[in-house]
Amino acid sequence: MGGFFKPRTDGVDLFVRLTPRSSADTVEGIATSADGSSHLKARVRAVPEDGAANAALEKLIATWLGRPKRDVTVTAGATSRLKTLRISGDAGEIAAAIVARTDPGASA
Template identity: 55%
Template sequence: MTDLPAFCRLADNGLALFVRLTPRSARDAIEGMAESADGRCHLKARVRAVPENGKANTALEKLLAKQIGVPSSAISVAGGATSRLKTVELKGNREELLIRLRAIAAEQ
């Protein structure tokens, strides 16, 4: 499997995404790919939820599940629970997930 998006890595049972989350936004949305000052790439996302008691993380999981077309149970925040920069694990067939992720990134 080659040509992974820069915000994505292979994980044990699927893929790991690097996401920069903005909570308390006016809308829930995936806004495409961006690069941080240190050169790392991530997927930009924003949610209306507040960053209290994991509400923003749960909203991110639901948003990604809806956009990618997988059940919410297949997505979990695996790192950066209290940070804006998060690692999100997607469980499932890697090829199918990559096709859907590329479509989302291309729309932005």
């Protein structure tokens, strides 16, 4: 597992493919693109206008990881479906939370 997030000194970069205008706000798991890159799949009900979908994604990921919303920011791909989110904080703790939420075999 891996490739869909990258630890940094000040947190973690998480790579996400966002689908707006969905029926629910949810994280669906890990997917691999045709180019071989991995990303987390997420859906939000918000529309992709005036940053609403990005704000909904930040809130969704913060809740999903049990982090304050202020710790999650879209840093790349604001107008694209493929986004990079910066999750600020202890990189080891955040990475462990991501693995626990995405790997059914991981011990939480």
